[in-house]
Amino acid sequence: xxxxxxxxxxxxxxxxxxxxxxxxxxxxxxxxxxxxxxxxxxxxxxxxxxxxxxxxxxxxxxxxxxxxxxxxxxxxxxxxxxxxxxxxxxxxxxxxxxxxxxxxxxxxxxxxxxxxxxxxxxxxxxxxxxxxxxxxxxxxxxxxxxxxxxxxxxxxxxxxxxxxxxxxxxxxxxxxxxxxxxxxxxxxxxxxxxxxxxxxxxxxxxxxxxxxxxxxxxxxxxxxxxxxxxxxxxxxxxxxxxxxxxxxxxx
Amino acid sequence: xxxxxxxxxxxxxxxxxxxxxxxxxxxxxxxxxxxxxxxxxxxxxxxxxxxxxxxxxxxxxxxxxxxxxxxxxxxxxxxxxxxxxxxxxxxxxxxxxxxxxxxxxxxxxxxxxxxxxxxxxxxxxxxxxxxxxxxxxxxxxxxxxxxxxxxxxxxxxxxxxxxxxxxxxxxxxxxxxxxxxxxxxxxxxxxxxxxxxxxxxxxxxxxxxxxxxxxxxxxxxxxxxxxxxxxxxxxxxxxxxxxxxxxxxxxxxxxxxxxxxxxxxxxxxxxxxxxxxxxxxxxxxxxxxxxxxxxxxxxxxxxxxxxxxxxxxxxxxxxxxxxxxxxxxxxxxxxxxxxxxx
Numbered sequence: 001x002x003x004x005x006x007x008x009x010x011x012x013x014x015x016x017x018x019x020x021x022x023x024x025x026x027x028x029x030x031x032x033x034x035x036x037x038x039x040x041x042x043x044x045x046x047x048x049x050x051x052x053x054x055x056x057x058x059x060x061x062x063x064x065x066x067x068x069x070x071x072x073x074x075x076x077x078x079x080x081x082x083x084x085x086x087x088x089x090x091x092x093x094x095x096x097x098x099x100x101x102x103x104x105x106x107x108x109x110x111x112x113x114x115x116x117x118x119x120x121x122x123x124x125x126x127x128x129x130x131x132x133x134x135x136x137x138x139x140x141x142x143x144x145x146x147x148x149x150x151x152x153x154x155x156x157x158x159x160x161x162x163x164x165x166x167x168x169x170x171x172x173x174x175x176x177x178x179x180x181x182x183x184x185x186x187x188x189x190x191x192x193x194x195x196x197x198x199x200x201x202x203x204x205x206x207x208x209x210x211x212x213x214x215x216x217x218x219x220x221x222x223x224x225x226x227x228x229x230x231x232x233x234x235x236x237x238x239x240x241x242x243x244x245x246x247x248x249x250x251x
Numbered sequence: 252x253x254x255x256x257x258x259x260x261x262x263x264x265x266x267x268x269x270x271x272x273x274x275x276x277x278x279x280x281x282x283x284x285x286x287x288x289x290x291x292x293x294x295x296x297x298x299x300x301x302x303x304x305x306x307x308x309x310x311x312x313x314x315x316x317x318x319x320x321x322x323x324x325x326x327x328x329x330x331x332x333x334x335x336x337x338x339x340x341x342x343x344x345x346x347x348x349x350x351x352x353x354x355x356x357x358x359x360x361x362x363x364x365x366x367x368x369x370x371x372x373x374x375x376x377x378x379x380x381x382x383x384x385x386x387x388x389x390x391x392x393x394x395x396x397x398x399x400x401x402x403x404x405x406x407x408x409x410x411x412x413x414x415x416x417x418x419x420x421x422x423x424x425x426x427x428x429x430x431x432x433x434x435x436x437x438x439x440x441x442x443x444x445x446x447x448x449x450x451x452x453x454x455x456x457x458x459x460x461x462x463x464x465x466x467x468x469x470x471x472x473x474x475x476x477x478x479x480x481x482x483x484x485x486x487x488x489x490x491x492x493x494x495x496x497x498x499x500x501x502x503x504x505x506x507x508x509x510x511x512x513x514x515x516x517x518x519x520x521x522x523x524x525x526x527x528x529x530x531x532x533x534x535x536x537x538x539x540x541x542x543x544x545x546x547x548x549x550x551x552x553x554x555x556x557x558x559x560x561x562x563x564x565x566x567x568x569x570x571x572x573x574x575x576x577x578x579x580x581x582x583x584x585x586x587x588x589x590x591x592x593x
């Protein structure tokens with residue numbers, strides 16, 4: 001039997017599938033039998049307080065780490081697998097940028113790791129910079145950037161190679177409301193072009209903008225569905241109330 | 252392509268961090284110069300006691316810069332030397348000169364010998380070629396001390412500064428999260444290590460050239476063998492330092508912890524690299540040196556610079572250094588598994 005063949009359970013329109021994923025660091029259980037699926041072309045939110053295991057889950061999905069138990073499939077490939085990494089765009093929670101280099105040089109560097117170069121690279125830098133409103137600051141060294149600018153540059157880095165899947169860990173932290181809206185509009189736009197987006201957040205009103213989401217607490221999925229569904233089922237008017245009703249509030 | 256991209260980025264960062272670049276390139280020159288000044292500081296005219304020497308010999312010595320004091324009594328001269336008033340006592344046994352050196356200060360030995368040899372050469376032009384018989388009041392005599400130390404120090408400073416800078420750079424890649432970010436791209440782990448080798452390689456080449464040139468041309472450290480060979484050995488030593496530094500940075504949480512490797516990893520290498528004579532040490536302790544990269548670099552550099560050894564003599568040392576670099580690089584690729592399993 002070929003164990004590498006896609007399992008029949010994986011529907012064609014599933015982009016990310018986590019099955020019974022567990023992960024512990026020492027004795028601390030960070031993820032406890034998490035299962036979820038992200039469909040192609042949707043914005044999927046991972047909602048939960050800090051320390052709930054969101055980042056660990058994201059790291060498992062990107063193949064930076066391996067689960068103790070369970071399996072993760074990304075774009076029909078069992079993770080971790082190096083070849084899939086060129087098809088995803090990843091934005092880490094902390095801005096991983098080279099402070100001495102200018103924004104342009106950072107973009108050039110990361111993009112060249114994906115094989116972008118020459119005129120294509122230059123054009124893409126202009127496009128992406130326009131998108132995150134950094135066109136005027138490309139020549140500045142990143143260490144002179146504000147927190148929000150760094151966040152936007154990190155997003156730009158993730159977008160450079162036109163990935164099929166975007167995995168964004170807390171993308172809007174430290175970004176002002178106006179820009180936050182622009183970024184969400186852009187995510188919306190990307191989705192319309194068929195990009196699948198997995199985004200973690202602990203901001204409830206951002207969760208509303210997702211097509212579907214999973215509420216996570218203490219490494220478990222406590223609720224799963226569209227924002228409307230979750231609010232209706234929990235008889236709540238806001239996501240915040242819904243989260244508390246599902247047991248996401250104080251223990 | 253990806254390796255080149257990584258190397259190119261490192262070069263760009265380096266060019267912007269002028270201070271670190273200066274540390275890597277100029278600090279070794281500064282320290283070498285200081286060492287030179289310290290070792291050669293007492294380069295004063297040697298004080299020589301001449302016991303019943305014929306006047307042509309005395310004047311030959313004086314012409315070559317010696318301060319000569321005539322003695323009728325050898326005992327008295329030796330006693331004066333014991334009281335540190337003379338650097339050497341020269342007697343003549345028939346036509347055979349005997350030189351007794353004070354011996355505790357290598358610089359003074361060198362000064363005396365330089366003068367005595369020149370004087371004897373002058374005299375031997377007149378027909379009588381003689382080698383002086385040497386003996387020492389203290390110690391057993393050594394060759395030019397800065398030549399001796401300098402040849403090893405040339406290698407050591409390459410090693411030390413590259414170790415530190417490469418280690419800290421790689422550490423910062425980890426602590427700032429950029430390593431994580433790199434590993435979320437299709438970059439392979441070995442490509443990360445290779446990229447660092449290539450990017451830093453350029454600067455180590457620059458450094459090795461600069462140090463070797465400065466040491467031999469400006470400071471005038473003896474160079475019997477080929478300059479290119481010195482360069483090659485320096486570069487190989489720097490590569491070993493580069494791979495070792497990046498490897499060890501995996502075991503440091505911050506820059507402070509990186510510096511803690513200096514007494515643990517760097518200082519012992521100085522002891523065992525031949526700067527200090529270890530002949531009297533137990534065999535097993537001498538073997539410790541063989542496990543350290545600097546031992547081989549120093550051995551080769553000494554050979555090339557002081558004894559004019561060629562490739563045939565130093566290829567074993569080169570092979571050892573390449574072996575060390577490969578080993579450290581492979582271990583580093585494995586250590587990176589901690590950050591991404593594939």
